Amino acid sequence: MQILIVEDEAEIAQLIQLYLEKEGFSCRSCRDGEAALQVFQEQQPDLIILDLMIPGMDGLEVCTRIRQKPGNKDPYILMLTAKGEEIDRIIGLSTGADDYMVKPFSPRELVARVRALLRRTLRQGGQTRSYQTAHFSVDLDQRVAHRQAETTETLDLTTLEFDLLATFMSYPGRVWNRSQLIERLWGNDFYGDERVVDTHIARLRKKIEPDPANPTFVKTVIGVGYRFEDAAA
Secondary structure, X not given: OEEEEEOOOHHHHXXXXXXXXXXXXXXXXXXXXXXXXXXXXXXXXXXXXXXXXXXXXXXXXXXXXXXXXXXXXXXXXXXXXXXXXXHHHHHHHHXXXXXXXXXXXXXXXXXXXXXXXXXXXXXXXXXXXXXXXXXXXXXXXXXXXXXXXXXXXXXXXXXXXXHHHHHHHHOOOOEEOHHHHHHHHOHHHOOOXXXXXXXXXXXXXHHXXXXXXXXXXXXXXXXXXEEEOOOEO
């Protein structure tokens, strides 16, 4: 697995790289946002450890640009920052980060979170490798999702958005709470705030709903969680 470390403090970058390479990961590091985007395009890493406060283009902008143009791979992004306020976590996750750690952090916990991110898979009960409803289809082997309106449209989804849509489509009409979605997508290795689910729901709605403010497909069940509604194909 290839990991890109974007951190302007050399000692921290070296510490992270040391611990990850001990675990068998291949790492490369850079110190600013422009370099991060260049390395990303060249190497297409599986995961990016991204400091929020880096010179020039900050981590939020780097994260946003990677999510807009993911290339051949759609990497997991673990964001690092010295800031611990809730608003910073929400902003970081809303730009497409998959997890968030606040400095100072335990290197062992960071390694655990990296492993948890890289183990993410869609957990299925049966052998079905695709799902289809009236307006959507997902192919789990090809990891492609389509929306059927007047024409068939390929949806530009991140890894988490694809897994979330596939999870919903596996049981149309089922109500999922945050804990169940976390278990389905992240498993027992999840670290962080359960509200990260809300962030990814909002991002998915923007890509599949005609009016994200008044969702047709991914409905909020107040006090419980979320339900996907779309008739069977």
